[in-house]
Amino acid sequence: MHNVFIAIGGTGAKAAEAVVRLLGLGFPTRTLSSTGGGGKESDLVTSAGESLEIWRLDPDRSSGASAALQESIKDYRELQEHIGSIDKEDVAHSGWSMSLDTKVRHLDPLQLSAAIGSAKKDARTLKQILDSGGAGKRSAKAFLDAFYEEKELDVDVTKGFYQKPFIGAAVMAIYAKTLEDENSPGGSTCRIRSFDGKQARFFLCGSLHGGTGASGVPIMGKFLSDLRARRTGTRLADRPWKIGAALLAPYAIPHDPPFQTIPEDQVTPETIDQYFRNYTNHPAFSDVANEEKPELIKQILLGFYADPKDMVNRSRQSLLYYKEHVATHFDHLYLIGKPEPDVLKAEGWSNGGKNQKNPLNSAEVVAALSALRFFSDPRPADRDHYTLATGKDNLDSSKLRLQDLPMYRIWKGEHERIEVDPERVLLATGILHHLITRQIPWDLKAKTWSGIEGLRKRYLADESKKDVDAQHLKAAAGLLAKFVNALLSEGQTTGWDKQDEVGLSRLLSDNQSHVDEITSKIGRRYLIGPKLDAKDHLLLGESTIRVSGAEFGRWFPAGVESFTRGDYLRLVWSNLFTKPNE
Numbered sequence: 001m002h003n004v005f006i007a008i009g010g011t012g013a014k015a016a017e018a019v020v021r022l023l024g025l026g027f028p029t030r031t032l033s034s035t036g037g038g039g040k041e042s043d044l045v046t047s048a049g050e051s052l053e054i055w056r057l058d059p060d061r062s063s064g065a066s067a068a069l070q071e072s073i074k075d076y077r078e079l080q081e082h083i084g085s086i087d088k089e090d091v092a093h094s095g096w097s098m099s100l101d102t103k104v105r106h107l108d109p110l111q112l113s114a115a116i117g118s119a120k121k122d123a124r125t126l127k128q129i130l131d132s133g134g135a136g137k138r139s140a141k142a143f144l145d146a147f148y149e150e151k152e153l154d155v156d157v158t159k160g161f162y163q164k165p166f167i168g169a170a171v172m173a174i175y176a177k178t179l180e181d182e183n184s185p186g187g188s189t190c191r192i193r194s195f196d197g198k199q200a201r202f203f204l205c206g207s208l209h210g211g212t213g214a215s216g217v218p219i220m221g222k223f224l225s226d227l228r229a230r231r232t233g234t235r236l237a238d239r240p241w242k243i244g245a246a247l248l249a250p251y252a253i254p255h256d257p258p259f260q261t262i263p264e265d266q267v268t269p270e271t272i273d274q275y276f277r278n279y280t281n282h283p284a285f286s287d288v289a290n291e292e293k294p295e296l297i298k299q300i301l302l303g304f305y306a307d308p309k310d311m312v313n314r315s316r317q318s319l320l321y322y323k324e325h326v327a328t329h330f331d332h333l334y335l336i337g338k339p340e341p342d343v344l345k346a347e348g349w350s351n352g353g354k355n356q357k358n359p360l361n362s363a364e365v366v367a368a369l370s371a372l373r374f375f376s377d378p379r380p381a382d383r384d385h386y387t388l389a390t391g392k393d394n395l396d397s398s399k400l401r402l403q404d405l406p407m408y409r410i411w412k413g414e415h416e417r418i419e420v421d422p423e424r425v426l427l428a429t430g431i432l433h434h435l436i437t438r439q440i441p442w443d444l445k446a447k448t449w450s451g452i453e454g455l456r457k458r459y460l461a462d463e464s465k466k467d468v469d470a471q472h473l474k475a476a477a478g479l480l481a482k483f484v485n486a487l488l489s490e491g492q493t494t495g496w497d498k499q500d501e502v503g504l505s506r507l508l509s510d511n512q513s514h515v516d517e518i519t520s521k522i523g524r525r526y527l528i529g530p531k532l533d534a535k536d537h538l539l540l541g542e543s544t545i546r547v548s549g550a551e552f553g554r555w556f557p558a559g560v561e562s563f564t565r566g567d568y569l570r571l572v573w574s575n576l577f578t579k580p581n582e
Contacts, residue, residue: 002199008220222329
């Protein structure tokens, strides 16, 4: 199945980053029949065999969230290169995880020139888009004045819509109409006609309380729903597309900007110049070019920034709007928030652009899990509904554990389902890392190996193949560790309790005392005979996996010469993940 994640605004981009990290860490979306080295058939728990592309809808082309997303994709591509391949279309393949198109499709709603006239080619304001003054055209000023203030029509929106969805909605509505035209910038980027008659899942993600997400998710959802109905009819059974979305209520609260809003009639060139002299060295302006600082100062003075005091009320208003006008366009809607939002650091304040570098938040990981849940359900939608992505009733209001995250299910046949517990996924990945890097004697000749016969046979005829595999598998394991840190580490993320990071760090560690401790629990891999008992359980939070070195030594895919490194990693991981609790 082909999946499309549509990241709308900064929140959507951060959730897309989390999706890439989760898939890289092994989170599954399906089962696949597989034959192991002993000829035994089993169900492989995996995401391999499916595909994903990411669209990013945002006028802020240089945002910090976009840069972080690109970094996650670079890591994913590198992982696939070590264990799989990159084809000529720049799509990453492996037996480990979902094929990912490494080219993010950037959709800029201000790129309207091909569709609505050259006068709007470099539009930066709502006025330039809605009332360009092109030759032979009547001015829309009288109409616009009834709905917008002059400052709203004149504000530069190339960095976003500043918690003003009524501005963003007008831009998004015009832009959505261009997407069916393959000669337009947006149409040529998303190639929506290429999905005609094909099975696909579209998942949109954005905030309820911002500007870009709050305006973009409902309009893009309606666009896809209307297009689906026109091309396939309204009967559920005829729908080749599924459409879902994650809506995020306030989960991270920014500080106020470095200075306060003032009355509009006091915002003069002289006032802006004075603020420029007083604040040009403030951290909020450190990465802003001098020629852009006056516009940013003007935005703050006029109130065009995310106001923490307005976030909750804006979310309520958005939910009412979804209930009355939008919900029926989606097959599934997931609502995500926090009882007490995390407070972002004051020195990190930004109003968009490359210096808006918010850490990955645990709520954005929940949004990513909602996307994986949506991608994991092969059934056609049976009804439109909301799903509350909730954890346990006794959640700490500020910090999450992996055990608090919502589970989802993947299907095994028509009726049987497998629970995907995020904590157990990370435990299996941590153990996999240890087994690959610490329990395979890569520094010894393969002919001297014992208790790991499948891999031994792979290398007997060509010792150099072992050295190549060792290099690539160790590099892949290093990337898995990087993905864990990007998802949970205190320095890169927010909203997590530290205990899970500490627990996983022991499994990922090259510290000899940690390695010896884990080895003592799994025993030796070269035991002879049917006895495969491990010495003790390996733990992460409330999850346990008991595995012996001897069991690990017997896990290898069928076809000693043909299986890929990704196939091998996935088989070992799946065997760990699906082991019954003992």
